[in-house]
Amino acid sequence: MHGSLWVLLQVLWAQLLCGWVLGSELTFELPDNAKQCFYEDIIMGTKCTLEFQVVTGGHYDVDCRLEDPDGTTLYKEMKKQYDSFTFTAAKNGTYKFCFSNEFSTFTHKTVYFDFQVGDDPPLFPNENRVTALTQMESACVSIHEALKSVIDYQTHFRLREAQGRSRAEDLNTRVAFWSIGEAIILLVVSISQVVLLRSFFSDKKTTTTRVGS
């Protein structure tokens, strides 16, 4: 009896701790004239961060819009390449954020976003938060936070590099097609010039050979 009560208490405590939700980081493709929305249920009072970056496509810009459960727009930006927005949830409910490529007619884009809700879950969900951490433990915690930011910077660097690389590869294929195309056009134009000139003079030739009867 006592044991199951203890377990029940632990469960309730764990439930409370579940105010911490893991962050979501996704890279998806947004076709032209399309809009993609994502939803998340957030508890009041949690600090959330939305970060997005356009990886490939066109002018590397996208429209972004974040709405709270009542439909009020918390964040709205048009044609942005990269941005980061932090807010504290004022209400309980489903928050919605949308990426729109409706202004573009034929370029589809790849968008990366990172939506962090609350803090990371603690390593030991069962630990009693009242006891202070030892020096070693707090050193470990600060190293962990520093490494997290290193990984974050690495991600952003990787995305920017991917941008540059896709442009370079585009350029490479365009140069190849253009050089072949232009060589063909040159040849065609020069040959047709000669043929056309010949045809002008050929007509005159037939009229001049007709001497009076």
Add this chain to the structure above:
Amino acid sequence: SLGFSLYYAVGSSPYHTNMLSFSAAGVILLLAWIYPSDSLYFHIGETEKKCFIEEIPDETMVIGKYRTQLWDKQTGSFLPSTPGLGMHVEIKDPDTKIILSRQYGSDGRFTFTSHTPGEHQICLHSNSTKMALFAGGKLRVHLDIQVGEHTNNYPEIAAKDKLTELQLRVRQLLDQVEQIQKEQNYQRYREERFRMTSESTNQRVLWWSIAQTVILIVTGIWQMKHLKSFFEAKKLHSERAFHRSVTSTRELMVTHPKVC
């Protein structure tokens, strides 16, 4: 995270021999293992295919969990789980070779480890057995994709290897540093590719400009030669024609003096 915390709680409590609570915790752990806990969701149409890209270094583990809910017109809400509704998961590696192509139920968990660094594509589309299920409705998909170090389940590792708190924290730091190292290696490989692409563009522009100049000069010379020979032939021909016309008029004047 509920399941893990519950499992840990049960495991550490002095009354863990209570088999019922243990098995209950086990079931919750299993469900937590499959279900993404309160994560991001989006809507997907019937024949729509949604693709996500994960650019990862090699030997990195990726775990994806999804949960689907179908819009029920009668109750006007999303049903928690719908049998008969499946999602087809297809994962392609950077060489566009399919490394996973499987049908899962309405809730599923898929995992793969990358063997080549690069952009892996994870595509989901619904494969409902009863088309009537969808009829005008939308499917809500909860998705949670964890990559690399985030796939590690620390409470489980602590329990398995019997690590103290400090040891577990250091283990987490080691995993993070390993992930950073892998990413740096991948970065080096990517930069090499970028450099090769730029050098290839440079070469192509060089060869193309030389080739174009040569073609221009050659066609110019050919045009001039051809036209020159053409007009010379024409001039000769027209001179001959003129002489012929003059002689024929003279003949005409001799034979028919009254015409002039």
